[in-house]
Amino acid sequence: MLHFQLLGTRGSRPILDQNYVYFGGNTTAYKIWAEGNFPIYIDGGSGLFREGSRLQPEVKEFSFLLTHSHWDHILAFPFFAPFYRPETCARFWGSRSFKETFEELFKHQFQTDAFPVNYAEIPATITFTTIVGGQSFEIPPPPRFTQENCLSNTHHSYHISTYQINHPGLDLGYRIEHKGKTIVILTDLAPIKNNYLGPGMEDFGAVDEDRYYEGLIAFCRDADLLLHDTHFNEESIRGKERWGHSTEIMAVKLALESQVKQLILGHHAPEDNDQCIFRKLHNAQKYCQKTALNVIIPQEDEIITIS
Ligand SMILES: [Zn+2]
Ligand SMILES: [Zn+2]
Numbered sequence: 001m002l003h004f005q006l007l008g009t010r011g012s013r014p015i016l017d018q019n020y021v022y023f024g025g026n027t028t029a030y031k032i033w034a035e036g037n038f039p040i041y042i043d044g045g046s047g048l049f050r051e052g053s054r055l056q057p058e059v060k061e062f063s064f065l066l067t068h069s070h071w072d073h074i075l076a077f078p079f080f081a082p083f084y085r086p087e088t089c090a091r092f093w094g095s096r097s098f099k100e101t102f103e104e105l106f107k108h109q110f111q112t113d114a115f116p117v118n119y120a121e122i123p124a125t126i127t128f129t130t131i132v133g134g135q136s137f138e139i140p141p142p143p144r145f146t147q148e149n150c151l152s153n154t155h156h157s158y159h160i161s162t163y164q165i166n167h168p169g170l171d172l173g174y175r176i177e178h179k180g181k182t183i184v185i186l187t188d189l190a191p192i193k194n195n196y197l198g199p200g201m202e203d204f205g206a207v208d209e210d211r212y213y214e215g216l217i218a219f220c221r222d223a224d225l226l227l228h229d230t231h232f233n234e235e236s237i238r239g240k241e242r243w244g245h246s247t248e249i250m251a252v253k254l255a256l257e258s259q260v261k262q263l264i265l266g267h268h269a270p271e272d273n274d275q276c277i278f279r280k281l282h283n284a285q286k287y288c289q290k291t292a293l294n295v296i297i298p299q300e301d302e303i304i305t306i307s
Contacts, residue, residue, distance in 0.1 A: 002181040002306045005031040008047020011231045011267035019273035024300025027072040034178045048076035060087045061142035066094030068171035088124035095170045103128035133164025163219040165189040167244040184223040190244045220258035224306045230265040248284040262294045
């Protein structure tokens, strides 16, 4: 059994308005955990702030996967309360940016010009591992979790695969597997057709385009749950194909081609109110109504369980 919680549902920037209450206004952060196992957090958008403030101090160990370092995915890290406790141990896995490692970018968030607390003053122990697209690895339980629960590492490890996706900057998709259950996270990504955005994509040709998309289908293949960027809809993407985001129909097509069981439409534009998002959901459900695919848009903080 795997649980998936949407701590933040938005892209770009947070929003608070009476027409945004149903789906919420915090930016991207997700939490995944198997029953009785330690959680993995994906990204640190503003949705992570509330999680940090409500966790009991007894929760001391954290594991983070970072998709990419755009502001909407990292802005809550300096405000994450557990980093200000000396007992906290946090492990990060993330890709390089254009020039630097995520570790260097993370520390820049705590520079005097940007934030009043310097990184050297953070009492938590934080470690960083740089990964690249295509890499697979295990996330073993944090040491204290294994000791306190008298468990073996292998029983509770998560298996992670990565895929570099088409977005300005280096952006990784994550496939998270545990005991036969699979969740895939694809945020943020743009249509690939004649539209190559990230480093390493400069020399793309039509052959590579097909190879990239076939690789993406294989990456999502048979997942129980796919979270897919749908910042745009079929109208709002016009003229913005190079902004690095997808529509609900692109998400449904990939989910169908990959034979995914359940699709979550995520990373909503801050311009889209609840009514717009319901319309996006309706369009997606209509497009795949004769198939077995289940398309949903959970509310902020909602927990989806895969059993
Ligand atoms: Zn984003
Ligand atoms: Zn982005």
